[in-house]
Amino acid sequence: MSLAEASPAAPLLEATGLSKTFGIVEVLKDININVRAGEVHAIIGENGAGKSTLMKIIAGNQPPTRGEMRIDGETVTFSGPVDAEHRGIVLVHQEILLAPDLTVAQNIYLGRELHKGVFIDDRAMNEGAAKAVRGLGSDIDPNTIVSRLSIAQRQLVQIARVLLVPHRIVIFDEPTASLTPHETDALLKVIRQIRAKGVGVLYISHRLPEVKEIADRVTVLRDGKLVASHDVSELQPADMARLMVGRDVAKLYPDRHAVEAHETVLEVEHLNVPGYAQDASFQLKKGEILGFAGLVGAGRTELMEGMVGLRPSRGTVRHLGKPVNFRDVHASLKAGIVYLSEDRKGKGLLLTKDLIVNLTLASLGKFIGALQIDRKRESDALDKAIRDFDIRTGRKDILAGQLSGGNQQKLLLAKMMLLDPSIVIIDEPTRGIDIGNKEQIYKFIAKLAEEGRSIIVVSSEMPELIGICDRILVMRSGRIVGEVTGDHMNENEIVVLATGVNKEEAA
Amino acid sequence: MANVATETAKAPKTSKDWDMAAIAPFIALALLLVLGYFANPNFMTSANLLNVVTRSSFIAVIALGATYVITSGGLDLSVGAMLAFVASLMILFLNSGTIADPALALVAGMALAIAIGAVCGLANGLITTIGRIEPFIATLGTMGIYRGLTTWLSQGGAITVRDRDILALYRPVYSGSFVGVPVPIIVIFVTAAIAAFVLYRTRYGRHVTAVGSNEDVARYSGISINRVRTVTYVIQGLCVAVAVLLYVPRLGSTSATTGSFWELQAITAVVVGGTALRGGVGRIWGTICGAFILEIVGNIMLLSNFVSEYLIGAIQGAIIIIAMLVQRSLMRR
Amino acid sequence: MANVATETAKAPKTSKDWDMAAIAPFIALALLLVLGYFANPNFMTSANLLNVVTRSSFIAVIALGATYVITSGGLDLSVGAMLAFVASLMILFLNSGTIADPALALVAGMALAIAIGAVCGLANGLITTIGRIEPFIATLGTMGIYRGLTTWLSQGGAITVRDRDILALYRPVYSGSFVGVPVPIIVIFVTAAIAAFVLYRTRYGRHVTAVGSNEDVARYSGISINRVRTVTYVIQGLCVAVAVLLYVPRLGSTSATTGSFWELQAITAVVVGGTALRGGVGRIWGTICGAFILEIVGNIMLLSNFVSEYLIGAIQGAIIIIAMLVQRSLMRR
Amino acid sequence: QDKKVTIGVSIPAADHGWTAGVVFHAERVAKLLMKEHPGLNVIVKTSPDAASQANAVQDLAVQGLDALVILPSDPDPLVNAIQQVKDKGTFVALVDRAPSVNDSTIRDLYVAGNNPALGQVAGEYIKKTTPDAQVVIIRGLPIPIDQQRQDGFDKGIAGSKVKILDRQFGNWSRDDAFKVMQDFLTKHQKIDVVWCQDDDMAVGVLEAIAQAKRTDIKYVVGGAGSKDMVKKVMDGDKMIPVDVLYPPAMVATAMELTAGNFYDKVPVSGTYILDATLVTKDNAKNFYFPDSPF
C-alpha cells in the first residue's frame, strides 16, 4: 500500500509560508509545517484556529492564498483533491463525505471500483470493504446503505475508504470525535501500523490524552498562527491545553452540589422506539444532570428522539406528572423540552444560511415585532450568542457552513437555548469542541441545572459524563442496563455495563 | 480570551455571489430590452411595453405562488389546469344567476374563485405531504383531474359569461387603469410586495426557506414540515385564483385548453428569476423579472420580421438558454 | 476493551424497506390488471395485452434513458420533441433517395437516427453541465428548439415515408414478431437488460448513482461529474433514437405534434417505477413496470364504457395518484 | 332488422371548440342511431393525439368491430392503424382529414369538409370585398390541415392586390390569438382585415382590437361556424360580417352513412365533400345551433 521509501529524517512534505484569506479575513498566517515519513504529527488548536483549513490546503481541497508546498523537495501545486491523491496525500474530512444512497462497500470503492472485465466485482469489493471495516474494529455490513448508518459508523466507513487509497501522507481531521473508546483504540492501532510502514500522518484531535498517546510531534495553532511545535515527549496534555488556549485550563469540570430529592419533572415508563430501544424507564428530577452512556449503536440517540416526537415510539411519558404524547418536535418544544441533535450538519444547522437565520430558527416567535421579524432584535441576539458562547467567527454574515466545526456546535447550543427550555437533552455536547470551550460548555450545563432546569446528556465520552452528571444510565443494545451514581461513577463500572462483560456482577 | 478576527469586511466573496445571483435576471432583462429595441422600433413604445407587462400578469402572479412552492422544495404542475378549472366554476356561478344583483354576484363570484383556488391548492398540498407522493407526480395527477373536470364542465367547448352587465362591470379589472397604470400591473406589484413581505419578513417565510433548505434541520427545530409545505400549495392556489380574477374579465370566457403549459411557463419564470429548483432560496422580484423576460421574448419574436413563423419556438428556446447562460457567466465573476 | 462493541441488528428494518420500494410498482401493476379484468372481458385477452405492451415500447424505451438522467440528478424535458425531430430527419433522409437500394437506405437511415439522437443528447448534456443551467430550464429550451426545427422541417405539415418498398421492408420492426413475441416487446426487454447491466454492473453505472446521490463525494472520489452527467444525456438521446426506430415503422410519418407530452409520460413512468426524482437511486425494471402501468391505465379507460370521455383525463390522473398512494402505503409497512 | 352491428367511432379529444363540436355531434348521433336500430352498438372514443388515437383504434378493434368511423387528429401517422383494421375486412369511414394516400385501399367511405376551400372561400371573400386590403393571418397549429387552409387562402386571393402583412401561429387558442393580435397591432400601423381561420381564435382577436381601440380594422374572418360567431353574423356585427362553415357535424353524416351501409339496402362507398359555405347575414339562421357547446 505505502509508497513511502524516503529516509525518516527528510520530510515527505514541507509547506512554507502558507496563508489563507476568506474575503478579507485571514484565517491562516504564514504557516511553516512539515511531515516526515513514519511519524505522527498532531495539529491542535482551538475551534476556528484554522486546522481544518490548513489540512484542506495540504490535501488540495483549497488553494492557499500564499505560500508553497514541496514533496520530496519538489514544488507542487494541486489542481484538486484527486491530484493530491495521486501524489499520495489523502484526507479524512472532519465532516462526513459519503454518498448516502450507496452501500458501505460502494462508497469505500467509489471512483476506483474493482472489476472483472466490464463487470464490477461486487463480491471482491464487499469482501475488501468488510476487511477494511473490520480492521477498524467494527463489523458494519458492507451491504448496508450509508444513510442508515449512525454518525460513528459513517466516520469509520470514511476512514476505511481513505485508507484504501495508496498513500504516503494521511491526514485525519478529528477522526475520533464521534467514536467510542473501543473504536478509537482500533483506529490508533491502525495509525501505528501505517506509521510503521513509513507513512507520514497528520492528526487533528481535541482529545489531548489521545494526542499524547499517538503523536510523535505536536504543532499548536492559535488564531491562524503557528505558536509552537514540539516533540511530544516535551509536552503533557495540560501544556498542550495552555498553548492552545493561551491560559491555564486547570479544572475542566465545574463543582456540583448534589441534588436533593427535588420534584420529578419527567417520568418515562416502558418506552419503546421500534427497532432501536426497548422498554426504557427512567426519571428525571428538577435541577438534575442525567447522563446516558453506552457504545455506538446502543440506541441512546433514538431513545431521545423517540421521546421528543422525532420518531414513532410507544410507552408512557409523564411531564410534570401529566402524561404527554409528543407527535412532533413542535409539541415537545412547546412543553419546554429541547433536543440538540448529535448530527449538527445534517440536522442541526442550515449550512447554506447565515448565522442569524440559524440562531433564531427554532424560536422565531420571540422575534416577531409588529407583524414582521424584528431584525434588530435578531442581530442583537446573535451578538449576545457570540459573546455568551464564544463563537469564533471573523464575520457575522458568513454562512453557518463556513464556521469551523466546533463553532457550529456552539451556534447550535445557542440556537436551542434561545427557547428557554426547562428540560434540555444534549446529544454529544462537546463533539469536536476544543478543551477551552469544553470547559465553558460544562460550566454552562452546570449553570442551567442550578437555574432549576433538568438536563440529559448523551455522550460517548465517559470522563465528561462522570465529570458533570449526577447520575448516569447505561444503555446496551437498545435497553437501559443499569445506573451508576456517586462513588460508582467510574469508567470501569460504565464499561462493564455498556459491554455486558461480567453481566452478573454488574446487575 | 482575545476575540480574534472581529474585523467585519464590506464585501466577502460569498455575499457578492449572492448579490450577483439576485441581479443577474435584471441584467438579462435589460439586455433583452436592448435587443427588442433593435428588433423593432415599436418595441420601446410605452403602449407595447404596457401591453406586454399587462399580459404577463397571469404568469407573473401564478409564478409568485410557484416561488413559494419551489422554495419549500416542492413543485406544482397543476396550476394551468387549476386556472382553467377555477375560472370555469367562477363563470358557471356567474351564469347561474343565483344572485340577481350584478355587483353582488360579481363579488360573490370572486370570493368563490378565491375559495376554490385555496381548496385546490390544499388538495395538492395534502396529497404531496400526507400522501407522501413526489410533487411532480402528485401534481401531474391533479393536473389531469382539474383539466378533466374542466373539459367535462365545458363539455369540451367554451364557458362564457352570459350576463352583459356583470361583464361590463368586471371588464375594467383587466382593461382598466389607475393613474395611468393598467390594473393588472398594479396587481402584479401589490401581490409581489405581499409575497416578498411574507417570504422575507415573517416567521412563516423563514420556515418556508428552512424547509426547502434542509428538511431535517427544520423538523428538529420544531417546524411542522407538512404544514409549511401544505400552506405553500394553498398560497399557490390563491395566486392562481388571483390570476383567474384577472383572466376572466379579459375574454369573459374559458375553454378546456385555457392555461395549457402555463405551469411550465410559471416554473420557467421562477427559475429564470434565480430561484433554485432544489429549494431553499426564493427570489420574489426575480420571479417577476423572469415572467417579464418570458413575455418579452415572445413579444420580440412576434414583432421582429426576420424569423419564420415555423421557427419561433426554436428561437424562443434558444433565447431562454442564452439568457440563462448570460446569468451564469455573470454569476461566475 | 471487549469487542462486543458493535452488535449489529441482524435484520435491519432497512433492507426490507428497500425491497418493498422495489416491489411496490409491480404490486400496483397487478392491482391494475385485476381492475382491468373487471372493467372489460376483452382486457385479459392475450391480443389486448400484447397490444398494450407493444405500444408502451416508445415510452418504456425513452423512460429507460430518463432513468439514467434522473438517477444522476438531472432531468430531460426535451425527449418528446427530440423524438419528433430525429424521426423527421430520418424520414427526410429515407425520402431523399440518396441511397437507391431500399435495404441499404433503411440501414443507413437507422444509423443516422442513432447518430442524431446521440448528438441531440450530447447537446442537452453540454448545456446543463458545461453551461451550468438547471436541467429543467435547459431542456425546456432545447425542447422548444427541437420542436421548432421539426415544425420548420415539416413546414407545419406531416413528413411521411414515401418509398413503399422501404416501408414494407421496415414495417415488421414494429408489427412483426419473433417466436410469437412482437418485436417491440423484445426491444423493450433487451434494452432494459442492457440498461440494467450498465447501471448495476459497470463502473459507469455506479458513478451515475454516486453523482446523483452526492455530487461532492463523487467529485472528491475523482469522478468527473460533468462527464458522467453528459453521458447520461447521450444515453437518453440513444434511447430516444431507439424509440424512433420503433416509431417510424408504426405510423410511417411524423408531424410537429409527434411526441407531445411524452417527456411527462416518461418521467411519470420513471417515478411510478420507484426512482426518486432527486437522484441517487435508479430502478430500471421499475421504470419498465411504470411504463406498462401508464399504458394500461389508458387502455382500461378506453375499453371500459362507463367513463364519459370528457372525464378520461381526470380519471387517469386519479388512478396515477391512487397507484402512488398504494405504493407508499405498501412501503410504510 | 335486428342485425347485430358494432360501429367504433374514433375522434380527437374535445380540446378546443371545433373538436368539442365533433364530440357533441358524434355523441348525439350515436344515441339516435342506437335508438333507431336496436341491434346497433356505437362506441365513441376520443384521443388527444395521433399516437394515442392509434392506440384507441387498436383498442376498439379488440372489441370486435364491423365498422370504424374515424376522424384522425393527424392523418398520415394513423394510416397504418387504419390499414390494419381495414385489412381485417372492417368497413372504414374516414372523416375530414385525408392522408397522402386516400383511396379505397384504406377506406370505404370518405366524408370531408373542405379545408382548402375554407381558406379559399375566406380569401375570395376578402378579395371581393376589400380588393386592396392589408391582411394579417393567425394560423392554427402547425399541422397539415392548417397548411391546406393556408394554401387555399393564397389561392383565393391570387391575382389581387390583397397583401399579407404577417402570419403567425395562434395555436387555436384564444389567449395565444389575443397575444399575437396585440403584437400585430403594435407592429402594423394599418391593418384592414384579420383572417384567423378559426372562430375560437376570433374571440381573442376581437378583444385585442377592442382594447387597443383601433379603428382601422374593417373586419375579421373566422372559420368553422361556432354558434357565437354565427350569432354575430346573424346580428349584423360589423366586425364579423361573414363566417366560413366547416361543420363539426360532418362526423354525424359519416356515422349515418355507415349505419346505412349495414341497415339499408344500398351499400355505401366513395367520397362526400361538404361545402365550405360562406355564412352571411341572410343564411346565418340555418347554421345556428344554440344547444351545441361550439
Ligand SMILES: Nc1ncnc2c1ncn2[C@@H]1O[C@H](COP(=O)(O)OP(=O)(O)OP(=O)(O)O)[C@@H](O)[C@H]1O
Ligand atoms: N469558506 C469559508 N469562508 C469564510 N470563512 C471560512 C471559510 N471556511 C472556514 N472559514 C473560517 O476560517 C476559520 C478557521 O476554520 P477551520 O475550519 O480551519 O477551523 P478549525 O481549526 O478546524 O476548527 P474546529 O476545531 O472547530 O474544527 C474559522 O473562523 C472559519 O469560520
Ligand SMILES: Nc1ncnc2c1ncn2[C@@H]1O[C@H](COP(=O)(O)OP(=O)(O)OP(=O)(O)O)[C@@H](O)[C@H]1O
Ligand atoms: N437511519 C437508520 N436506519 C436504520 N438503522 C439505524 C439508523 N440509524 C442508526 N441505526 C442503527 O440503530 C442503532 C442505534 O443507533 P446510534 O448508533 O445512533 O445509537 P446511539 O446510542 O445514539 O449511538 P451514538 O450516538 O453513540 O452513535 C445502531 O445499530 C445503528 O446501526
Ligand SMILES: [Mg+2]
Ligand atoms: Mg476543523
Ligand SMILES: [Mg+2]
Ligand atoms: Mg447517538
